[in-house]
Amino acid sequence: MANLVKENEDYINLRVIKVFTQLANKHPRSTVQELLDNYLDAHEKASTDTRLRFGEALVQVIERLGETFSGEVARQVCETLLSIAGRRGHRPKTMADQARRERLRNMKKQRGGDDTDEDDELPDDEAMAERERANRDIMARIMQGWESKRGSEDVRMRASSLSILGSALETHIIGIEPTLVSSAVDLCVHVLAMEREIEFGILRRAAVLVILSFARALDEARESKRPLGFGLTEASRADIQSTLTYVAETDNDGLVQQHARDVVESLGNWQARSVLRQHREGTARGLERLAGLQVSLDGRESDRRRPKIEEVE
Known part of the structure; x- marks a missing residue:
């Protein structure tokens, strides 16, 4: 089925992804491993579009697993996604191919040819508005920057792996090891x-x-009052909120700014609910004892033994 995903047919891809999700119910470990191997593409045989299709299938499988997404399966998925999303990803074959193309461009330039590839040329229309031409230049720069540089991972693959990681956190964060959750949040803060x-x-x-x-x-x-085994400390929350506030004010991408403002608001609401819940839990207990007196206010007997009065002849 993995070969069918590589076909550039949307209808076939959707059907194959559906089969993967059904297989995950019976054989979650082998199904997830198959998707991870093709998504990681350690041998550098697949194109970026093909790897992204396997990523889409992986998201569907994670959401289908739900609360069963835990243990060894969750660990393998999160470790693979973090390795792709990080800046240390290295693809030697891609790096060699880039070096070859760079040498060809330099040779063409020395012969007086154009420094850019034929596919990268933009139509030069004199009637085009200056703003539109500037926008086209920016888009060309962005799309060129997405591609792998010096053997590093493609930016689109890194963004895809982070998106899948976010879906995994929302699906079943309890099933993911605390160290992996912490690494994911730290990685995102450093990216920003x-x-x-x-x-x-x-x-x-x-x-x-x-x-x-x-x-x-x-x-x-x-x-839902489910124990996580970890949490967000006040210091960590303040650091994340400070970084996001700075991003919301200074980032050059309007959508990133809007997302950052939304997250800052969500973290603020989360903190307010935490304080309110602690206050309610504290007041719900009420008075339990009076200082200086051995009095049980809830009607139960005091822990101390009561004095006995005996008649002595």
Whole structure:
């Protein structure tokens, strides 16, 4: 079935993805592993579009697994997604191909040819408005920046892996190891702070949405009173909120700014609900004892033994 996903036919792809989700109910580990191997593409044989289709199938499978998405399956998925989303991803074959194309461009330039590929040329229409031409130049720069550089992972693949990671957090955050959840949030914060170039806009959008998914998952787990084994400390919340506030004010992508404002608002609401819940729990207990007196206000007997009065002849 993996070969069918590689076909550039939407109808076939949708049918195959549906079969993958049904197989995951019976054989979750082998199904997820098959999708992960093709999505990671360690041997660098598949195109970016093909890998993205496997990513779409992986999202559907994770959502289908629901609360059974935990243990070894969740660990393998999250570790693979973090390895793709990180900046340390290295693809040597892609790097060699890029070096070959760079040498060809340099040779063409030395012979007096054009420095750009034929496919990258933009139509030069004198009647085109200056603003439209500027927009086309920006879009060309962004699309060129998406491609792998110096053997690094494609920006579209990194954004896709973060999107899948956000879906996994919302689906069943309890089934994911706390260290992996912490690594995912830290990675997203670093992406927002360090990768500020215009071509990384889609990556920052995905990073903001992962943090939003994390906040939603925490709130949902607390509302359902399910123990997580970890939480968001006040110091961590303040650091994340400070970074997002800065991004909302200074980022060069309007959608990233809007997402950042939404997450800041969500974190603020989450903090307010936490304080209110603690206050309600504290007042619900009421008075339990009076200082200086051994009095039981709830009607139960005091822990101390009561004095006995005996008649002595």
